[in-house]
Amino acid sequence: MDLFSLANKRAMVTGGTHGLGMAMAEGLGEAGAELVITSTTPSKLESALKHYTSKGYKTSGYIFDVTDEKAAAENVEKIEREVGPVDILVNNAGIIKRELALDMAVEDFRRVIDVDLVGPFIMSRLVAKGMVERKAGKIINICSMMSELGRNNVSAYAAAKGGLKMLTRNLATEWAKYNIQVNGIGPGYFATSQTAPIRVDGNPFNEFIINRTPTGRWGDPEDLAGTVVFLASRASDFVNGQIVYVDGGILATIGKPANEK
Template identity: 45%
Template sequence: MSSILQSFSLAGRTALLTGSSAGIGLALARGLAGAGARVILNARSVDKLERAAAALRAEGAQVETAAFDVTSGEAVAAAVARIEAEVGPIDILVNNAGMQRRAPLDQFAEADWHELMKTNLDSVFLVGQAVARHMMTRRRGKIINICSVQSELGRPGIAPYMASKGAVKMLTKGMAIDWGPHGIQVNGLGPGYFKTELTQALVDNTEFTQWLVNRTPARRWGDVEDLVGAAVFLSSEASNFVNGHVLYVDGGVTAQL
């Protein structure tokens, strides 16, 4: 039994998590740190990063910070090179940075479309490629791309978001195909509806919450802690033969029509 549990340990591993100063990203960082990893938090705001890092350090976590724009190829390349040289090899990458814009598709602004795609899709390609190039030389690595139930299902008013997350799902599979022969496992983690700062308005909407609870077999919103076990699994040796898979943590939403 001890050897099985050992395969889930992240002791001695370093994990970079994009968009991890709050919400799901911070919860995943806390979870990976709890499994033994040294975590590198990323966001554009230095102040938010330092507050998040201080909170994790107070809990005993090993934490570094890296403030850079994940939508800029130049910034990403420089940051990844600096981390590899000064902090150490990146063993685990979690591409979590993302955003949402809501509007009827016929009224969706072109500028908002490009901003959303850059944040949700381009960043996964840019950071994934930069980190994978180092992982390939070491012939090992774990990459987790944060997908969504909207990688599979739709809702009114969020068609561009759905397009971006559907693309992340397929990019995940493409990464697994191209980088699998180099010892890298690339998988997706697909959250359902979770209570975070970004969804608070929906949580507070009684009508929406009632619809969601009735639509979800688990009959509740997700708590960010519900994602941690899946993230640790996909980051650990326990998932060494899992590649190109999207693991939905959604209370059963994608299972029910």
């Protein structure tokens, strides 16, 4: 399936040291891409690099904050000098602050927007310069179901992810003439170490997610691999400005009554 091959391609995954970011990076590595992983935490990056290397993926890592424009620019230049041009950028780095809007400090709201929305803009802009010169590139923004839906206590996160959806569409519009495709992935609720405490039997939220999802289960991180490979490969060359929701069907349905099987 050469259409989906990423051989001789270089993929940068921001925040790809754990969870969904790592699962997507593994998918890219399995498809043949050389990986460049970024992080703000040296210990996490070191552990992730050992993991990727053990799987046979050619991988390098860099420490910097995607919201620091100067540091990001210096590191992108360093990556392109030391490793090579970036063919695929996955803007995965992100944070969430769960707090009611009435209680949230403005500085916390701004920090979430900065990491989840401004960071992808900074990274996309920096990496796209080389893509424009080469007339080829793939940028994949990791959005969320909160790009479409509201929910209690995640106003900053939802605002950022809603903005990221529209940033994706606007960058796709601007850069399509350079043969750059900018798309997004919107993960649903996935079984990760972060959700482990609420995925126990009897937990109301666990029951809510299972009942709310037509598939009837939490997503497995590996469920994202095919989507990220598709959007990173030649198979998606005429797909642009789209958000692919990998959510088991949640966004397709209004849900069902609690007593309905």
